[in-house]
Amino acid sequence: MTQDQWGSIRNELHQTMGANSFQSWIEPLIYVGTDGGIARFNVPTNFLGNYVSQNYGDMLLSKITRMNPSVRRIVFDTVTVSQDAPAQRKEAADATGAPLAVPQVHTKSSAKPDSLNGSPLDKRFTFDTFVVGKPNELAHAAARRVAEGGPVTFNPLFLYGGVGLGKTHLMHAIAWELRTRHPHLNVLNLSAEQFMYRFVQALRDRKMMDFKELFRSVDVLMVDDVQFIAGKDSTQEEFFHTFNALVDQHKQIIISADRAPDEIKDLENRIRSRLQSGLVVDLHPTDYELRLGILQSKSEMYSRMYPGLEVERGILEFLAARIVSNVRILEGALTRLFAFASLVGKPISMDLTQECLTDILRVSERKVSIEEIQRKVADHYLIRHSDLVGPKRVRTFARPRQIAMYLCKQLTTRSLPEIGRHFGGRDHTTVMHGVRRIEELRKQDAQIAEDVELLRRSLEA
Ligand SMILES: Nc1ncnc2c1ncn2[C@@H]1O[C@H](COP(=O)(O)OP(=O)(O)OP(=O)(O)O)[C@@H](O)[C@H]1O
Numbered sequence: 396m397t398q399d400q401w402g403s404i405r406n407e408l409h410q411t412m413g414a415n416s417f418q419s420w421i422e423p424l425i426y427v428g429t430d431g432g433i434a435r436f437n438v439p440t441n442f443l444g445n446y447v448s449q450n451y452g453d454m455l456l457s458k459i460t461r462m463n464p465s466v467r468r469i470v471f472d473t474v475t476v477s478q479d480a481p482a483q484r485k486e487a488a489d490a491t492g493a494p495l496a497v498p499q500v501h502t503k504s505s506a507k508p509d510s511l512n513g514s515p516l517d518k519r520f521t522f523d524t525f526v527v528g529k530p531n532e533l534a535h536a537a538a539r540r541v542a543e544g545g546p547v548t549f550n551p552l553f554l555y556g557g558v559g560l561g562k563t564h565l566m567h568a569i570a571w572e573l574r575t576r577h578p579h580l581n582v583l584n585l586s587a588e589q590f591m592y593r594f595v596q597a598l599r600d601r602k603m604m605d606f607k608e609l610f611r612s613v614d615v616l617m618v619d620d621v622q623f624i625a626g627k628d629s630t631q632e633e634f635f636h637t638f639n640a641l642v643d644q645h646k647q648i649i650i651s652a653d654r655a656p657d658e659i660k661d662l663e664n665r666i667r668s669r670l671q672s673g674l675v676v677d678l679h680p681t682d683y684e685l686r687l688g689i690l691q692s693k694s695e696m697y698s699r700m701y702p703g704l705e706v707e708r709g710i711l712e713f714l715a716a717r718i719v720s721n722v723r724i725l726e727g728a729l730t731r732l733f734a735f736a737s738l739v740g741k742p743i744s745m746d747l748t749q750e751c752l753t754d755i756l757r758v759s760e761r762k763v764s765i766e767e768i769q770r771k772v773a774d775h776y777l778i779r780h781s782d783l784v785g786p787k788r789v790r791t792f793a794r795p796r797q798i799a800m801y802l803c804k805q806l807t808t809r810s811l812p813e814i815g816r817h818f819g820g821r822d823h824t825t826v827m828h829g830v831r832r833i834e835e836l837r838k839q840d841a842q843i844a845e846d847v848e849l850l851r852r853s854l855e856a
Contacts, residue, residue: 396434396463401426404458410727414563415586415619418515420447424471432467434459437474442596444471516584520567526692528685531561534676538565541647542572544580549674551638551648555655556678559721562651565678566617569649573615580614587623591630598629610637617649621670626661635666648673681722683851686715689722690729697733704733705742709834713748716805717756719855728755749808756808763806763854765817771850772799784819797829798847804830806854 409417424447425437438444447455448471459466522542527535534554541552554562570584585593597606610616616637624630641648652659655677656670681689690711698704718725735751736743749756773783776795783796796818803814804826811823811830818826837844 396426396429396459396466398426400462401459404455404462407458414517415588419586419589419592420451422515425474427472429463429466432465434466434469436469436471438471439474441473442592444473446592447471516567516570517563520564521571522568524692525561525564525568526685526688528682528688530679530681530685534561534565534678537674537676538569541649542569542576544573544577547645547647550642550645551650551670551673553656553670553673553675554649554651554678555653555675557653557680557721559723560678560681561722562678563619566619566649566651570615570617581612582615582617583610583613584617584619586619587621587634590618590634591624591627594630594633607637611640611644613641613646615647615649616641617651619651620653621650622652622654622659622662624662625659631663631666635663635669638666638669642669681719683715683848686718686722686725687711689725690715693726693729694733697729701733701737704737707742707744709830710743710745710748712834713745713805714752716851724755728752765803765807765809765814768802768806768850768854769799769817771854772802775846775850784817786819794843797833798843798850800826800829801833801847802850802854806851 405421408421412421420443423439423443427435427437429435436444438447448469452469456466456469459469522535522539525535534556537549537552538554540548554565556562566584570582573580573582594606597603618634624634638648650670655675656662656667659667662670694706694711698706714725714728718728732743732748732751736747739747741747769780769783772795773780776791778792778795782792783799785792787793800814800818803809803817804811807814809817811826815821815823815826833843833847837847
């Protein structure tokens with residue numbers, strides 16, 4: 396297997412595994428080469444090698460053999476790499492005898508801040524790239540406040556929300572900001588899973604004192620996906636002590652989870668109440684405007700990467716309306732779209748979008764029918780269905796008709812001629828005109844924008 400092939404397997408895993416698991420277990424692997432059917436990787440500790448081999452070995456081998464059928468086995472060799480790390484980290488590392496096995500303490504002075512077993516900070520996850528909308532404005536404001544440093548006002552900051560809504564992004568943004576504003580602070584950012592493995596390892600190696608010392612010496616502790624420790628009794632216990640020790644020293648703690656503290660099952664009550672004792676804020680599911688804002692911001696970035704690639708009108712609006720699941724999928728769709736369009740050398744049109752994203756669009760396809768849309772719109776504007784689809788062109792009927800056409804285009808996969816047929820056999824150009832008119836009016840007329848949004852929500856519900 397070549398380094399390039401390993402590179403593309405890594406990229407694939409990065410997309411599919413989730414940032415935390417990838418950073419903990421795959422990123423530290425250093426591919427050395429393949430010899431005699433054996434693909435060799437260097438790993439920083441035995442622990443990591445064993446863990447990857449047991450948990451990801453089969454999956455890695457199958458991906459590697461798909462690339463290179465001559466590979467029959469994977470071997471992990473433990474190679475201790477010396478690195479320039481902060482003094483305090485070094486001490487802990489020396490004491491454990493496993494230099495790279497301790498979590499990363501991020502400091503500006505660290506020459507190689509993104510270590511193997513902590514969570515490296517993602518360069519893309521800053522406040523600058525975080526798009527703020529109604530669903531996340533409170534979480535964003537709280538994160539900004541914490542990122543200023545200064546006296547601790549709420550401890551912990553507990554951020555929660557569903558998959559892919561920006562928790563990790565905000566945590567990393569806080570860490571980046573703290574690094575810039577207060578480079579002397581030790582900011583430790585890790586997942587609850589990593590906390591547990593470090594704890595288990597310290598127990599096993601009888602290095603609990605070092606473990607405690609290390610965790611109690613940080614200035615800001617950030618723990619992602621804390622729901623992971625539920626049901627793991629001794630990890631909870633240790634987490635509780637770490638938590639208390641830091642709060643007592645007025646050190647900031649930031650926690651994220653996929654649900655609110657009182658919804659995490661098998662969590663000890665004393666931990667639950669500790670987690671609730673600061674500020675608990677949630678990231679709500681995205682709304683249309685936020686999705687559109689995110690798409691616009693990413694699309695600007697891609698336009699710089701692919702100069703000259705045109706995105707036709709209405710495409711971003713279409714994606715924002717159709718892909719409602721989570722931001723990660725939304726981003727993935729846009730990435731694919733730009734890559735595909737640049738490969739085939741065509742502008743991003745509706746046809747190209749439908750062709751390139753068939754699978755994503757199919758999954759996110761709502762079961763909204765044209766009839767349902769017509770019924771809702773007619774009810775909303777207190778007009779009869781027959782007038783909505785009939786020939787009369789007075790504004791009281793024409794505007795709701797255009798809104799209904801617009802929603803049909805956004806919320807169903809029906810083509811313009813099909814939509815036209817449902818509106819009294821109108822031509823597809825009439826439908827297109829209606830859709831465009833509403834696109835424009837949404838920007839100029841607050842009442843129409845609100846009506847469209849209300850209707851969309853009630854159809855999505
Ligand atoms: N408001 C936003 N602005 C810009 N990008 C966003 C926003 N919300 C989420 N994203 C992007 O969506 C992707 C997923 O976000 P993130 O990894 O932070 O989600 P998460 O809530 O931590 O999810 P999980 O629970 O799966 O870990 C990231 O690429 C992130 O940059």
